Amino acid sequence: MEGRTPHPIAIRLDGGLDRPRLIVFFRPLLVVPHLCWLALWTVPAAVAVVAAWVAGLATGRVPGPLHRFLASFVRETAHVSAFLHLVGRPYPGFLGREGSYPIDLTIAPPDGQRRLGVLARILLALPALLLASAFAIVAFVAAALGWCAALATARMPRGLRDLGAASLRYEAQTAGYLLLLTARYPDASPRLEPPTEDGG
Amino acid sequence: MTSARARGVALAGTLVAAWVAAAWLLSGTSVPSDLALPKVDVAAVFGADLVARAERYRRFLYVDWVLAEAALLVTLAVYARRGARLARESVAGPIGTGMLLGMVGLGLAWVVRLPFSAAALWWERRHGLSSRAYVDVLVDGWLGLAGTFVALSLALLVLMALARRLGSWWWLPGSLVLATVAAALVVVQPYLTPGLEPVGRPRVERAYERFRNAQGVGDVPLRVQHVSGDTSLANAYAFGLGPSRRVVLWDTLLDGRFTGREVDVVLAHELGHHSSAHIPKALGWFALVVLPGAFVLMLATRGRGGMGEPAAVPLALLVVAVFQLAAAPAQSLVSRRMEAEADWKALQTTRDPAAARGLFRELAATSLGDPSPPGWSQLLFGTHPTLADRVAMADAWEARRGP
Numbered sequence: 001m002e003g004r005t006p007h008p009i010a011i012r013l014d015g016g017l018d019r020p021r022l023i024v025f026f027r028p029l030l031v032v033p034h035l036c037w038l039a040l041w042t043v044p045a046a047v048a049v050v051a052a053w054v055a056g057l058a059t060g061r062v063p064g065p066l067h068r069f070l071a072s073f074v075r076e077t078a079h080v081s082a083f084l085h086l087v088g089r090p091y092p093g094f095l096g097r098e099g100s101y102p103i104d105l106t107i108a109p110p111d112g113q114r115r116l117g118v119l120a121r122i123l124l125a126l127p128a129l130l131l132a133s134a135f136a137i138v139a140f141v142a143a144a145l146g147w148c149a150a151l152a153t154a155r156m157p158r159g160l161r162d163l164g165a166a167s168l169r170y171e172a173q174t175a176g177y178l179l180l181l182t183a184r185y186p187d188a189s190p191r192l193e194p195p196t197e198d199g200g
Numbered sequence: 201m202t203s204a205r206a207r208g209v210a211l212a213g214t215l216v217a218a219w220v221a222a223a224w225l226l227s228g229t230s231v232p233s234d235l236a237l238p239k240v241d242v243a244a245v246f247g248a249d250l251v252a253r254a255e256r257y258r259r260f261l262y263v264d265w266v267l268a269e270a271a272l273l274v275t276l277a278v279y280a281r282r283g284a285r286l287a288r289e290s291v292a293g294p295i296g297t298g299m300l301l302g303m304v305g306l307g308l309a310w311v312v313r314l315p316f317s318a319a320a321l322w323w324e325r326r327h328g329l330s331s332r333a334y335v336d337v338l339v340d341g342w343l344g345l346a347g348t349f350v351a352l353s354l355a356l357l358v359l360m361a362l363a364r365r366l367g368s369w370w371w372l373p374g375s376l377v378l379a380t381v382a383a384a385l386v387v388v389q390p391y392l393t394p395g396l397e398p399v400g401r402p403r404v405e406r407a408y409e410r411f412r413n414a415q416g417v418g419d420v421p422l423r424v425q426h427v428s429g430d431t432s433l434a435n436a437y438a439f440g441l442g443p444s445r446r447v448v449l450w451d452t453l454l455d456g457r458f459t460g461r462e463v464d465v466v467l468a469h470e471l472g473h474h475s476s477a478h479i480p481k482a483l484g485w486f487a488l489v490v491l492p493g494a495f496v497l498m499l500a501t502r503g504r505g506g507m508g509e510p511a512a513v514p515l516a517l518l519v520v521a522v523f524q525l526a527a528a529p530a531q532s533l534v535s536r537r538m539e540a541e542a543d544w545k546a547l548q549t550t551r552d553p554a555a556a557r558g559l560f561r562e563l564a565a566t567s568l569g570d571p572s573p574p575g576w577s578q579l580l581f582g583t584h585p586t587l588a589d590r591v592a593m594a595d596a597w598e599a600r601r602g603p
Contacts, residue, residue, distance in 0.1 A: 023289050026307040032346045033299060033353040091290035091300045100291060 008108035008182040011078070011169040013192065015089050015102030017158060019150040023091070027084065027147070030091065034080040037094055045073045045179075052180045056118035062180050067110040070179045072096035075105045078172045085143035086156050087164040103165065105172050113183040125178045128186045132174040139167035166190045219488060226484045227534070229541045230476065237592035238599070245557070245591055246564050246571045257568040260323050262577055268316035269525065275312045276518040279305050283514030284504075295360045297510040299353040305517040306352060310345055317341070324431075327568060332430045354381070356513065359494075363508035370507060371494035378494070379487035383441065386483060390440040396423035396448060403460060404467070408447070411468045411549050415475035420445045422467070428452050433567050436466045438473035441483075445474055458562055461555035465546050472545030478538045485534050493523050528580050535583040543585070543593055551601075553594035560587045560594075 023030070052066045062070075076096025082088035082103035093100050098107075117124065146160040173186035242251055283301055290297040321337055324330035358377050362370040390396070399405055399422055408422045427435075427450045434452045438445070447470040453463060473479065497507065500519045504512035547556060564571050564587050571587040578586060585593070 020286075020289060022304060022308075023286070026304060029307065029342070029346050029349055030300065030303055032349050033303075036350055089289070091292050091296065093292045093296055102291075 007173060007187045008111070008184055009074075009169075009173045009176040010106045011165055011172065011192070012104045012106060013087075013102070013162075013165055014104070017156045017161060019086060019089055019154060019156050021151055021154050024086065024147060024150045024154075027086065031080055031084045034083075034092065034094065038077060038080065041073055041076070045070060048073075049179050053118060053121070056113055056180055057115055060112050060115055060118075062110045062113070064110060067181060071105075071107040071176075071181055074172055074175045074179065074181065075107065077175065078105045078168055079103065081139075081168050081171070082165070085139050085164045085168065086146045086150060087161055087168060103168070107176065107181055110181075111183070113180065117183055118180065121178065121180060124185075125174065128174045128177060131188060132171045132186070135167040135170045139164050139171075142167070162192055163190075166192055215491075219491065222484065222488055226481050226488070227537065229537055231537075231541050231544045232600075235593075235596055235600075237589055238595050240588045240592045240595070242572045242588050246561055246587070250565055251571060254564060254568045254570040257323070257327055258570045258573060258577070261320060264316050264320050264323070265581075268313050271312050271316070272309055273518075273521060273525075275308055276305065276514075276521050279308060280515040280518040284511035287510050290510075294364070294508065294510050295357055298356050298360050298513045301510055301513040302352050302356050302517065303349045305514055306348060307345060309517075309521075310341060314338070314341070329433055329568065330431050360508055360510075363498075363506050367508075368498055368502065368506060371491075371498040375487065375491045375494045378490050379483065382486050382490075383483050386439070386479060387441045387444050390444040390446045393425075393439075393448075396425055396446065398422075399424045399449065399454075401454065404449075404454070404463060407460075407464050408467050408471075411464070411471050414549050415468070415471050415545065417471050417475045418445075420447060420471070420474055422446075423448045424451050424454065425449070426451045428455060434458065434563065436470050438470040439479065441479055445479075447471060447474070452566075457566060459555070459558065461550075461552055462559040462562060464550050465552065465556045465559045468546035468549040469542045472542035472549070473538065475545060476538070476541050478542070481538070482534075485531075489527055489531070493520070493527070496523060532578075532580065532582045536585055539584040540589075540593065543590055544597070547594060547597040553598040556594040557591050560590045563587065 048066050048069050052062045052070065055061070055063050055066065073096060075098065076092075076094070079088070079092035079096060079101040082101065083090075083092050088101060088103035090102065098104065142160045142164045146156050146164070149160070150156050169192070170186055170188060173182075173184075176182050177184070177186055246254075283305060286301055286304060287297050290300045292300065317337065318334060321330060321332060321334065325332075355378065358381075359370060359374050362374050362377070366373065399408075405422065412420065423446055425448050427433075432452060434450060434457070436447070436449045436453060438447050440446045447467070449463075449466065449470075453466060458466075497516055497519050501507050501509075501512035501516055504515055506512060507516065543556070547553060550556070560571075563569055569587055571591075573582070573586060584590070
């Protein structure tokens, strides 16, 4: 991978590995309001992605407002997923704002995309979606093990946290590719960007 | 007196007068006001052995309940003092953080009550009244918390947003919103309840149609709920509002322990709830209770910056728990009056006091219901008249009708 430009959708890991037991114990239930909120958000996101697809076919570029809206949706999903999978510590917000969560996605601004790639995006995304579902299972197993470990020690093991983060990153890149946020295919490398926090 | 203070006093006076008038209207009943219930010889009607067993059975549940409530209140009191610290575990803004604190508080309340729920289940299993597995109760309770968390988060979203916008006046529109949400839930609840099936018993369905016409109830479907895999208790209920109204029988009522005439009394009783508009009235009572409840909540949380601040949420949970406990006697009283009216409607419809007496005796035997419980327990938990009083009402109805 040396020499390649960074993927337009990257994950940023801040925050330590401490996880208060009380919040760990109820974590799967605490995200239920977020999941309801994301389910509601899916409706306008679906409309936006259709509009982005039409605009992408017509102009070869996704308009900025649609890109920002879909990026917020993908980022919010990543924040919630990070909390649920114990990759992140604090309870996430509801708006998917950049920089609002320690486990964050940086999503590059809209860039030109080939019209043929836009036209066939769903078909092209199928292999990545298959791999993303495998990563989702990996993230679930890492979270289940991490949940037990964090209940016992009030700390998320670094390896499990990083495995979860790599899985979430691939899922986010796949979502970004499918939702036309980028023309770049997801990067399956498990290597994470260097963490910016002390303990992470 | 300043004009602002005068306006406040006038508003308070108007609210209190409206509250009293509404309570008076809602408390109306078709049970004759001069109906005197005769004394019932409990041991003779229900059998001394059954009464002794029922008392013993209930005594354990009373103690279990008292201990569970005490543990809950202590936990919530500790959480009210220390829970606000958890706000640092959130980056969800004030309302999202309030939701987190509320959900964690309710989760703690569930955990604290878990041993007492397990003890009650053990006691029910020991007496053959439940066959539910402990792990099922645990998993169902855990999953049930998800729904509770969503409801709580919605309520906090509305109340905290109102409080942040309206300051200390949030409780007035907040009560209205809560009452509206409660009404919406009552409407949709029958559509969300799984496993309600047609009864498929011609005799029961014919009797139901007859009673439905006699009480002038519109198109209210009768359904059966299969619970016999979990419990041997017999029950029925009326729920829904407008087009979603339903009457539901547990299949344990139809397993042969109750005669056809006794089941008829149950059908007429449940239809009586609909024909007496008990569900809209219950919603009216809910609105009447929520109004002072929200006012108390507003007063209690002012010291923490008001309901708009997440730090107030743990204290709010404690206030709501104490308020519910304090309101339990009034809530039970309202419920008892409605149940008495439904009993009276059932007697007027079936004209079969012997079947009503048989039903209440059988209910005591199958649920180990104490026919004549202690006054304090009836005050707190008595959502229905005591079984002795229900038998007495059948006697009183028969005496009025004459031989």
